[in-house]
Every structure is written in C-alpha cells, then in structure tokens.
Amino acid sequence: MEYRKLKDQDKDGASAPEDVESLRGKPISAVGPVERTKWKRKSIVTLALTFLTSSQAILIVWSKRAGKYEYSVTTANFSVEALKCALSLAALARIWSNEGVTEDNRLSTTLDEVGVYPIPALLYLVKNLLQYYIFAYVDAPGYQILKNLNIISTGVLYRIILKRKLSEIQWAAFIILCAGCTTAQLNPKSDSVLQTPFQGWVMAIVMALLSGFAGVYTEAIIKKRPSRNINVQNFWLYVFGMAFNAVAIVVQDFDAVMNKGFFHGYSFITVLMILNHALSGIAVSMVMKYADNIVKVRHGITALILVYSTSVAMLLTAVVSVFLFGFHLSLAFFLGSTVVSVAVYLHSIGKVQR
Amino acid sequence: MEYRKLKDQDKDGASAPEDVESLRGKPISAVGPVERTKWKRKSIVTLALTFLTSSQAILIVWSKRAGKYEYSVTTANFSVEALKCALSLAALARIWSNEGVTEDNRLSTTLDEVGVYPIPALLYLVKNLLQYYIFAYVDAPGYQILKNLNIISTGVLYRIILKRKLSEIQWAAFIILCAGCTTAQLNPKSDSVLQTPFQGWVMAIVMALLSGFAGVYTEAIIKKRPSRNINVQNFWLYVFGMAFNAVAIVVQDFDAVMNKGFFHGYSFITVLMILNHALSGIAVSMVMKYADNIVKVRHGITALILVYSTSVAMLLTAVVSVFLFGFHLSLAFFLGSTVVSVAVYLHSIGKVQR
Numbered sequence: 001m002e003y004r005k006l007k008d009q010d011k012d013g014a015s016a017p018e019d020v021e022s023l024r025g026k027p028i029s030a031v032g033p034v035e036r037t038k039w040k041r042k043s044i045v046t047l048a049l050t051f052l053t054s055s056q057a058i059l060i061v062w063s064k065r066a067g068k069y070e071y072s073v074t075t076a077n078f079s080v081e082a083l084k085c086a087l088s089l090a091a092l093a094r095i096w097s098n099e100g101v102t103e104d105n106r107l108s109t110t111l112d113e114v115g116v117y118p119i120p121a122l123l124y125l126v127k128n129l130l131q132y133y134i135f136a137y138v139d140a141p142g143y144q145i146l147k148n149l150n151i152i153s154t155g156v157l158y159r160i161i162l163k164r165k166l167s168e169i170q171w172a173a174f175i176i177l178c179a180g181c182t183t184a185q186l187n188p189k190s191d192s193v194l195q196t197p198f199q200g201w202v203m204a205i206v207m208a209l210l211s212g213f214a215g216v217y218t219e220a221i222i223k224k225r226p227s228r229n230i231n232v233q234n235f236w237l238y239v240f241g242m243a244f245n246a247v248a249i250v251v252q253d254f255d256a257v258m259n260k261g262f263f264h265g266y267s268f269i270t271v272l273m274i275l276n277h278a279l280s281g282i283a284v285s286m287v288m289k290y291a292d293n294i295v296k297v298r299h300g301i302t303a304l305i306l307v308y309s310t311s312v313a314m315l316l317t318a319v320v321s322v323f324l325f326g327f328h329l330s331l332a333f334f335l336g337s338t339v340v341s342v343a344v345y346l347h348s349i350g351k352v353q354r
Numbered sequence: 355m356e357y358r359k360l361k362d363q364d365k366d367g368a369s370a371p372e373d374v375e376s377l378r379g380k381p382i383s384a385v386g387p388v389e390r391t392k393w394k395r396k397s398i399v400t401l402a403l404t405f406l407t408s409s410q411a412i413l414i415v416w417s418k419r420a421g422k423y424e425y426s427v428t429t430a431n432f433s434v435e436a437l438k439c440a441l442s443l444a445a446l447a448r449i450w451s452n453e454g455v456t457e458d459n460r461l462s463t464t465l466d467e468v469g470v471y472p473i474p475a476l477l478y479l480v481k482n483l484l485q486y487y488i489f490a491y492v493d494a495p496g497y498q499i500l501k502n503l504n505i506i507s508t509g510v511l512y513r514i515i516l517k518r519k520l521s522e523i524q525w526a527a528f529i530i531l532c533a534g535c536t537t538a539q540l541n542p543k544s545d546s547v548l549q550t551p552f553q554g555w556v557m558a559i560v561m562a563l564l565s566g567f568a569g570v571y572t573e574a575i576i577k578k579r580p581s582r583n584i585n586v587q588n589f590w591l592y593v594f595g596m597a598f599n600a601v602a603i604v605v606q607d608f609d610a611v612m613n614k615g616f617f618h619g620y621s622f623i624t625v626l627m628i629l630n631h632a633l634s635g636i637a638v639s640m641v642m643k644y645a646d647n648i649v650k651v652r653h654g655i656t657a658l659i660l661v662y663s664t665s666v667a668m669l670l671t672a673v674v675s676v677f678l679f680g681f682h683l684s685l686a687f688f689l690g691s692t693v694v695s696v697a698v699y700l701h702s703i704g705k706v707q708r
C-alpha cells in the first residue's frame with residue numbers, strides 16, 4: 001500500500017487515474033535530495049519484496065511434513081490464483097461503487113487487449129510440465145542448482161524484451177549473483193549436476209528462459225496500458241492462471257484429487273501459505289505497475305528487483321531455518337552469501353555510475 | 355626481461371640508470387592510444403607472473419610423492435634464496451665489468467639502507483613458525499581455506515602502507531576474489547573451518563597480515579631508492595632470506611638434515627622447482643621495481659597484481675592438474691573460477707573509472 005503513496009508524489013511519471021481505492025493515501029514529504037529519496041523508495045520496495053519472498057519460502061518449508069508435501073502442489077497453486085482473482089474482483093467492486101464504471105476500470109475487454117494475458121500462464125504451465133521430464137536427466141539436488149540459470153535468463157530477457165541496457169558492472173553483478181546463489185546452495189550431492197547430459201542442460205535452459213520470459217512478459221503486459229486499472233489487468237492474468245493450473249491438476253494430480261479430494265492434506269500452515277502467496281502475488285503486480293514511477297525510471301525494473309530480492313530471500317530463509325528448523329549453515333553458504341551481497345552492492349553502484 | 359624494454363619507453367617515470375645488463379633491450383613502438391598500450395603492458399606483466407606462479411604450483415604438486423614431501427621444505431627454501439643470491443651476484447659482476455662500480459651498483463651499503471632488508475625475511479620466518487602452532491586449532495584443509503585471508507590482508511596493507519586508495523569497485527572485487535578462491539578450493543572437509551576456535555582465527559589473521567606485510571614491505575623497500583641497482587637490493591634481501599631460512603632449518607628440520615643430509619630426498623623435479631622459484635622470485639622483484647613505470651602509475655601495484663595472478667594461477671594449476679595428475683574439478687571449482695574471473699574483470703574496470 002506504500003506504492004501509491006509514493007506514486008502520488010511522482011510528477012514526472014505517466015499520469016495514472018486515481019482508480020485503486022486501496023492504494024490511495026497521503027503523499028509522504030520528500031526529505032533530502034532527490035537521489036537520496038529515490039534510493040530510499042527503491043530500498044523500501046526491495047525490502048518489502050524480500051520480506052514477502054522470504055516468508056513465502058519459509059511457509060513452503062514449514063508446509064512440508066518430513067520433507068514431503070502432504071497436499072497437491074497443483075491444487076495449492078490453483079487456490080492461490082483463485083484467491084487472487086477473488087481479491088481483484090472485490091477491489092474492483094468497491095471501485096465501481098465509489099467511482100462508477102469507466103473505460104479504464106471496466107472488466108470487459110477487447111480481443112486485442114486480452115489476447116496477451118494467457119501467455120505468462122501458458123509459459124508457466126509448459127515450464128511446470130517440463131519439470132517432470134527433466135528429472136529423467138537430473139536429480140533433485142542438481143535441479144535446485146540448475147534453477148539458478150533463471151537469474152541469467154532474466155537478465156538476458158530484460159535486455160531483449162524490455163530493451164533496457166545493463167551496465168558492464170550490472171552484468172558482472174548478475175553473473176556473480178548466479179554463482180553466489182548456487183554456491184550458497186552447494187551440498188555434497190551438488191556435484192552430480194556436472195554429470196548432467198546435454199539434453200538436461202537444454203531443458204534446464206529452456207525452463208529458465210520460460211520462467212524468465214513469463215516474469216518479464218507479465219511486467220510488459222501490465223505496463224503496456226498505464227491508465228488501465230491494475231485490478232482488471234490482474235483479474236485477466238489470474239483467470240488464465242486458474243485455467244492453466246486446472247490443466248496442471250488434471251495432468252499431474254488427477255488421481256490424488258479424485259481419490260482424496262481437492263483439499264486433501266491441507267493444514268493451517270498450508271492455508272497461511274496460500275494466503276501469503278496470493279497477497280505477495282498482488283503486491284508484485286502493484287510493484288510492476290508502479291515501481292518504475294517510484295524510482296523515476298521509465299521502463300521495467302521490477303523483473304530485476306525481483307531476481308535480487310528472491311536471491312536475498314533465499315539466504316534469509318536459510319538463516320531463519322537455522323532457528324526454526326535447526327538447519328546447519330555450511331562454509332559454502334557463507335561464501336555464497338558474501339558474493340550475493342557484493343552482487344547487490346555492485347548492481348546499485350553500477351546504476352549510479354551509468 | 356620484457357620489463358625493461360617497456361620501461362625504456364616510459365617518459366613520465368622516475369629515471370632509472372641503465373644498470374641492469376640483462377634487462378636492456380629495444381623499446382617497443384607504441385601502437386594505438388596510450389590507454390590501450392598501458393593495458394597491453396599490464397596484461398603482459400600479469401600474464402607472465404601468472405605463468406610463473408602456475409608453473410611453481412604445478413612443480414610443487416609434482417615434487418610431492420604420494421601427497422608428501424620427501425625432501426625438507428626448509429632446505430629447499432634455503433636453496434632458492436642461495437640461488438637467487440648467486441644469480442644477483444653474477445648479474446652484478448657483469449655490470450661491474452661493463453660499467454664499472456658506481457654509487458648505485460656498489461654492494462657496500464649504509465646501516466640506514468640495509469636496516470630494513472631483514473624485515474621481510476623475518477616476517478616470513480615468524481609466519482612459517484606460526485604455521486606449526488596453528489595446526490593445534492585448524493586441520494590442513496581448514497588451513498588451506500584460511501590462507502585466503504591473505505587476499506584481504508594484502509588489500510588492507512596496500513591501503514595502509516602504500517597509502518593507495520582502492521575504488522569501491524576494487525574493494526568489491528577484492529572481497530569476491532577472496533570468496534571465489536575459497537569457493538574453488540571447497541571440498542567436503544572444508545566445513546571443518548567453521549569449527550575453528552577463536553585462537554585459530556586470530557593466528558590465521560596474524561599470519562595473513564605477516565605475509566601480506568612482507569610482500570607489500572618488500573615492494574616499498576625496492577621502490578624507496580629508484581636509482582639503486584635492483585641486483586644490489588635483491589642481494590641484500592636474499593642474504594637475509596638465507597639467514598632466516600637457516601634458522602628455520604635448525605628449528606624445524608635439524609634432525610632430518612643431520613641424519614639424512616641437506617639434500618636428502620631431492621629429485622630432478624625438486625631441482626627444477628628450486629630453479630623455477632628462484633627465477634620467478636627475481637622476476638617478481640623486477641616487476642616490483644619497474645611495473646609501476648610500465649603501467650605509468652607512480653606507486654606500488656605489484657602486490658595487488660601478485661594477488662590476482664596468484665589467484666588465477668591457483669585455478670590454472672587445478673585445470674592443468676586434471677590432465678597431469680587426473681584430478682577432478684568440482685562444481686564449487688567452476689563457481690569459484692567464475693567469481694574470480696569477474697573479480698579480475700571488475701578490478702580492471704574499477705581502475706579505468708577512477
């Protein structure tokens with residue numbers, strides 16, 4: 001809810017109508033020079049995302065019993081999409097009753113507008129299905145390691161799709177961010193990834209590109225129509241998210257759902273996790289819509305901020321897990337954390353010097 | 355032998371007399387702009403040092419039989435110092451017969467000049483003796499890891515003793531260089547270092563400071579009198595090196611040398627290794643004397659270049675060892691190498707932008 005407060009203060013940004021009731025607030029007064037304020041705002045956004053992502057990861061760990069999920073992951077994903085859809089509709093209903101239905105907040109849409117909305121959800125579906133086949137080539141610890149290719153793919157797609165240049169230092173930061181995250185996750189079994197056959201590498205790279213593309217593309221969709229109400233955009237994104245997750249349920253967990261029921265194995269923690277995922281999903285959308293104005297940069301940076309906050313969240317999760325679950329931190333974890341911290345620092349330095 | 359060729363071309367540097375016979379050569383013609391030439395020169399110096407350090411490390415591994423030294427390491431160190439001493443004298447004899455004895459190339463010295471020469475050798479002695487005590491607190495794999503603190507200590511001492519500022523990016527590069535080197539050396543036993551008691555950490559830090567101080571101080575000694583012949587400076591450094599290594603022999607290997615002889619266990623590889631160490635020791639001195647002129651920077655940078663070339667050499671050694679000794683490269687090694695490469699890149703970028 002901070003996002004709009006900050007947005008209100010932005011004089012340079014594209015003007016967005018005052019359509020999101022829940023985001024309205026008093027502008028905060030600018031303290032210190034502009035650079036400082038920009039930095040502060042970006043820090044708040046990044047911290048908020050990091051906090052949300054960390055708590056997500058911790059709830060996921062918590063929701064497992066003895067290292068296994070008792071519930072169907074696909075039904076949980078579906079529930080998250082459904083909840084987000086419901087919350088978007090509720091926000092819209094309130095806006096309609098307060099401000100009336102306008103061109104920007106009406107739910108009906110053109111084929112031209114709605115045509116792109118299924119793409120992110122479809123990409124995620126393909127990625128999730130590929131995940132089942134990659135295990136023919138890579139074991140689970142190896143897959144955890146290969147997932148860090150997402151970091152590089154986001155950087156590459158950010159460059160290609162959003163046509164934004166990264167400075168040399170920021171590229172360096174991206175590479176060591178990827179290396180640092182992988183280092184932090186090293187365990188005695190990780191070396192198995194070096195035996196990954198060629199097909200496994202291709203699949204891992206395709207999966208990284210799919211998930212990177214989905215993230216960057218979502219940001220592009222949301223930003224394409226700045227005056228369109230974010231809740232309408234979210235609604236359509238989430239509708240297709242529900243649809244494609246339904247496909248995933250049928251493909252992956254049809255028997256379990258038929259025999260044990262849709263909500264089988266759900267606990268209080270599972271519900272908490274779904275709630276948290278839904279809220280942070282909406283928060284990420286809000287950031288995608290408004291963060292660029294917050295930090296007074298025209299084009300998308302949320303995809304990048306998300307990569308960094310996800311990485312830092314991974315480290316925070318490990319530290320918190322030491323206290324919550326009695327995990328041990330390895331030397332590799334400390335080394336990886338150091339490298340990730342330097343990457344975050346270099347990314348910010350790289351931006352200032354551009 | 356490249357160093358002087360390059361030196362001759364330098365018009366800005368402090369003028370050094372034409373006293374080093376072996377270093378004389380034709381100036382190479384400058385191609386392209388000054389920045390480019392500087393960069394080329396620095397690259398040549400760095401590559402040469404990296405090659406020397408790599409071959410050193412490989413010969414050390416090769417000189418071991420079944421992971422153990424058959425010879426006394428202290429006598430090998432003494433032989434290196436003695437050989438360097440002899441080579442310096444031979445170079446001096448030739449210079450004297452060609453140019454006559456001058457103020458700058460005479461061997462006799464004042465107490466004021468010679469007083470500082472024992473300091474590096476003494477520091478190394480103390481460090482080497484400490485090495486025996488630290489094993490009460492750390493095991494061998496842990497010690498290998500802790501040795502990377504040398505990288506940080508060199509950076510800190512470089513700042514304090516040579517009063518040279520590192521840019522923010524160069525500090526960042528130093529930190530990830532240390533983390534990257536450590537990562538590349540990770541093995542399943544490395545985690546033991548996390549159990550190092552407080553005394554072990556203190557000793558490791560003291561040892562890192564001693565060896566960093568010895569390196570940076572040697573550079574300061576050599577540079578303090580730019581007109582003084584490098585062979586005279588080397589002669590005095592090596593005389594004290596011999597003296598303090600003699601102490602080390604008595605303290606550590608007295609029984610072995612008495613019972614089995616000074617050169618017990620020497621093989622062809624051992625002799626090759628001593629020869630290589632001696633030549634590269636002299637080469638490093640030459641770089642310390644002339645490298646700053648080569649790269650047109652007033653104050654000492656050799657200590658830093660050495661840290662980087664040592665790190666890269668460590669990686670090259672591991673790669674070569676795969677072919678020579680059938681070693682395996684771990685995922686940690688690839689990750690560490692990536693981070694070290696980025697560190698090298700950032701260090702050079704950081705300099706350009708200063």
